[in-house]
Amino acid sequence: MNKNFLPIAIDISNQKILIVGGDHSAWKKLKILQRFDAKVEILAKNICEEIKQSGVTYYEKTYHKKYLNGYLMLYSCTNNEALDRQIVEDCRQAGVLVNIHDKPALCQFVSPAIYRNGNISVAVSSNGEDVYESIRLRDKIKAYLQ
Ligand SMILES: C[C@@]1(CC(=O)O)c2cc3[nH]c(cc4nc(cc5[nH]c(cc(n2)[C@H]1CCC(=O)O)[C@@](C)(CC(=O)O)[C@@H]5CCC(=O)O)C(CC(=O)O)=C4CCC(=O)O)c(CCC(=O)O)c3CC(=O)O
Numbered sequence: 745m746n747k748n749f750l751p752i753a754i755d756i757s758n759q760k761i762l763i764v765g766g767d768h769s770a771w772k773k774l775k776i777l778q779r780f781d782a783k784v785e786i787l788a789k790n791i792c793e794e795i796k797q798s799g800v801t802y803y804e805k806t807y808h809k810k811y812l813n814g815y816l817m818l819y820s821c822t823n824n825e826a827l828d829r830q831i832v833e834d835c836r837q838a839g840v841l842v843n844i845h846d847k848p849a850l851c852q853f854v855s856p857a858i859y860r861n862g863n864i865s866v867a868v869s870s871n872g873e874d875v876y877e878s879i880r881l882r883d884k885i886k887a888y889l890q
């Protein structure tokens with residue numbers, strides 16, 4: 745894959761983040777983001793009960809680029825490659841950072857495997873090439889630090 749991801753830490757206070765998709769993958773992503781007190785909103789045609797009852801702001805609608813205004817970043821968990829490609833194009837135009845779940849080639853940024861303890865975060869990524877190695881290393885570092 746011809747990509748070169750820069751690891752950074754980004755301030756998300758008072759920034760809105762959109763997850764497109766409302767099923768299992770979206771739920772997992774939501775749980776990770778909530779650990780960072782992110783202001784996450786969900787947009788999907790169908791949203792599962794777990795998400796609806798979690799207290800998150802959600803919109804049960806079909807995706808359209810007109811909904812992108814005001815978001816710092818977007819995670820797509822639609823499980824639909826044609827739609828994902830459209831979302832990538834729309835986000836690039838709207839200036840919204842975009843991640844496509846499990847599709848590194850389409851990602852503008854990828855999510856590392858994180859261990860967080862207070863103000864210290866350890867984030868492991870593999871340039872999108874080997875997520876299982878990232879998770880394995882994160883777990884080793886976590887065990888070492890605990
Ligand atoms: C490129 C990236 C894009 C992105 O999504 O950002 C990506 C891609 C892919 N993930 C795949 C599979 C799984 N990923 C997980 C879990 C996580 N994946 C995360 C990140 C990333 N995953 C980015 C790269 C990061 C890097 O650079 O290393 C973590 C670390 C962070 C997060 O998601 O926030 C989070 C751990 C959260 C935690 O433990 O804290 C699980 C386990 C699970 O879900 O329980 C499975 C198996 C079950 C399943 O398939 O779902 C596959 C299919 C691989 C295959 O089997 O072939 C691809 C596609 C591919 O590798 O080509």
Ligand SMILES: NC(=O)C1=CN([C@@H]2O[C@H](COP(=O)(O)OP(=O)(O)OC[C@H]3O[C@@H](n4cnc5c(N)ncnc54)[C@H](O)[C@@H]3O)[C@@H](O)[C@H]2O)C=CC1
Binds near residue numbers: 769
């Ligand atoms: N056991 C596990 O660890 C996992 C299991 N799964 C399973 O794999 C399958 C895939 O799960 P997901 O990745 O969550 O995908 P999914 O296909 O289940 O959900 C896609 C989501 O995107 C939404 N969506 C699709 N097109 C849309 C549009 N045009 N506008 C707005 N919203 C739109 C749908 O309404 C839905 O909420 C499911 O069966 C799930 O249960 C998925 C991830 C992990």
